[in-house]
Amino acid sequence: MIHLKGVTKQYPGNIVAIRNITLHIEPGEFVSVVGQSGAGKSTIVRLLMAEEAASRGRIIVGGWDITGIKRREIPVLRRQIGVVFQDYKLLRKKTIFENVSFALEVCGEPRQKIKTLVPQLLKIVGLENQQRRFPDQLSGGEQQRVSIARALAHRPKLLLADEPTGNLDSLNAQEIVDVLRKINELGTTIMLVTHNRDIVNALKKRVITLDHGEIISDQAVGRYVL
């Protein structure tokens, strides 16, 4: 599903965010990428979303070599990947329903399909009764669940979750991880970027540990080792 071959991301001023990373993630896997702040975790997410381009190496997502992706192809890539952000990134002036439906509208999905699909997605994350509310009227955990529902709108084969529990208390964080686990059981590949030790240890899934932009460990059933 994801294949990084010798990927390096260097910023002006000789700042290296990740150095010569090679990793392979199979379809259907649930992988946690852990590391301290500045280890390069979020850089990997940004590269996979084509928010930034790699300085060296090759990036393949779902069989698509996106190393030299053209600007006009980026929206197409993003419609195939679901992304959940730490700060939810919800559209404040749109209702919960509209936030989720927006992801479908940008692809030109028919209105009838959107009307049927959005309530289903909100039901998966337990927000079927909050459709008409605005993000600011919801708790952090609920907003993050809206973000997950939106990420699932395209039925992506890959879901990137960049510190999805970073702004949540432990109870809400656990609920979010449970939702992600449920989605993974339905066949979606999950890459969870986090520095939450308890969550990673409780998951008992593959763990990739980054330190100073390099992979220092990759365990099939891992623990948070830093």
Place this chain on the structure above:
Amino acid sequence: MFYSIWRIIKFSSTNIWRNFWLSFITTSTIIITLMSVSLVWALQIGLKQIISSAEKRIDMSVYFYPSITDAQANSVITALKTIPGVQEIAFVTKEQALANYEKMAKDSPELLDPLSAIGQNPFGSSIIIKTNEPSAYSGVIEELNKPQYKDLIEGQKKDYEENRLFIDSFSAFTNKVRLSGLIISFIFAIIAVLLIFNAIRVAIYTQREEIAIMKLVGASNWFVRVPFLIETAIYSAIAIIISGGLFFALLYFVQPYLGIYFGGDVDLLGYFTDNAVTFLGLEFIVLASLNVLVGSLALRRYLKV
């Protein structure tokens, strides 16, 4: 495609309503700017009408000696007609001059008595010259100062010089007024463009996070850009309707007072009513072009996500 267009229009109108205060402030800024532009425009038109009316009132009378025949006077007229800028020359015969005098003095016997005493028509014929613009009188005066007309025309050279001085200074004054009007309009147009430029930039800036989010969930640049452009076009259309309404209401209120001061010479209401389509259409075209240009430039920065 159909879905996209419908959705884009829906997004634009919903966005305007949900960002009510931002929409209100942006539209108000555009309304105030348009009102100011309209007022400067009206001032410019008013000045033009005043100048043109004053120019129309200027004419120059040339009086011939009583002994001069109509044929001799006609030779002067022929020569004057060849001068560039001469628009009209009216010939007043000796008989008409006498009739005019008698009409004017009909209630004043003391003015008519001398005529009876003379026993003949003491008036010479005359001509009244009008030109397209005041500066053309210089050519007329130059012609009349030629030696061959010395024995035909009454009055001294000095009279013409006084005329020349008045006409020249009036000409210079109107030119200065016109130039000042143009400079003020130009400066104001630049200020207006900057104000609108800023209003639209601020409107887009406040929504920069939304733009980034739209891009991150897979919206194409077109899908993000067009609703914003439609939004600013709607702001413009509303602003033009409101400012146009206010402007015409103001003209309707002020026109009677202009009539009192300037007679029928200054008719701003008539001018703007006759040219309403051009006036409002031009405002919309300039504003819409400005919106597309500024909107595209301002958005470009936030679309690089």
